[in-house]
Amino acid sequence: MGPKSLVIGAGAAGLAAAARLFANGFTDVLILEAGNRIGGRIWTVPFGNQLVELGAQWCHGQKNNVLYELAKPQDLLEESTFAQRNVLLFSDGYRTSKEVTRSLMSLAHRLVDSDEIRQAKGTLGENFVKKFKEEVPKMDSSIEPDIVDGFIESYHRFLKGKLAIDSWEEASGNCRVGYEKCEGSSRLAWKGKGAKTALELIMKSGAFDESKITLNKRVKNINYTQLNGKVSVTCEDNTNYEADHVIVTIPLGVLKENHQTLFTPSLPTTHTNAIDGLNSGNVNKAFLEFETPCWRDHGNVFRLVWRADDLNQLRSSKFSWAEGILTFSSVDYCPNVLGVRFVGKEAMQAELLPDSEILEGLKMLLKKFFVGIDVPEPTRFIRSKFSTDPDFRGAYSSRSLKTEQQNTGAKDLAQPVLDSAGKPMVLFAGEATSPQHWSTLHGAIETGWREADRLIEMYKNAQ
16 A cells, blocks of 8 residues: 555646656555646647647657657657748738848847856846847848847747746846756647647556546645644645645646645745745737638748837737737647737736637737738637636746845755655645756656655665
């Protein structure tokens, strides 16, 4: 039978932890999931006759990527179309050539990853803008200053999504220090089967007992000071569970909102400092289905670039939230679907509005930016709302100036809470606890395995 272990959360990290425990002979394992489905931020949903990803979408890289290693034997992955045919669309209808688009993007990526930007004092934004404006004329003196200014505004939004920040003035150039990029294709998609395939891979062990997953069990308190040495977990429906160990995979945003009441006693300062100092970003998606893919001949990924006057008008309109739209893009295996990415504080603002208003704003953008393309009325619409969802409160974690100021990080959040004898009572997993691969699906899986292995090794050594 072994020790009783409780896993809170049936996302990638929670399922990975449980799978590892089951595979190593731990049979007394229970998984509590707050929502009505498994997967967490893996959220593959039917959309017409196809599948779309409201949450995690890709496998990022190949080398030293545990998710890729799980999927490779079955040949489940391929390069996403999102990596192809990028176009910069300006709000006055202007479009840059593919060559200029590629040059500007390559230069911007190189600068963000450069030691000069990473080591510079000040914010990522101020240092990037200064250096980018210095380097563009050296690269191509024919690119007009207004094109450069528009691109900078668009690239700022790109980094809001990539880094899960609301502004590059809230981060320094070394906000990605410690992150280990897996070599290989950075956007590998699931051949139309959806990222939910990753869940199936995680649970593929014949020992995994799906009956041990209990849905609609939102935890309201974790008490780890009971006299009997057990951890007591109470749910909102007042059901109570006791366990020798609890693996917490609750998203960072939920910990930020609830940690003061969620744990009895309060977590150690090391943990609360990490929860406060790490950032949980606002990133969302929407999908529009059309009768015909009118954009196909023009590109796959359309990056929106606002002219200064148009942007000022937008900010004073009822569509001010639309400043947070990063891209319209083709969707793998969904030929008539356009995907939309929302980033930053505007992504949060958009969540508070009804679908009808969001649709009106998206149609306005399509008309304004897709000049010369007859865009029909969409026939179907769906979107995510991660920031206002009480089970997520954000998309994924990131590092900000506050993280650096408080000298904290994932390693601090990942520390288990021990009893007086040194036994881990409360353990933490999830992408926010990954020191090298935060914000990724493979990072989440690794942390689930890490905490399961912590328990497996402890009991192995005790024998």
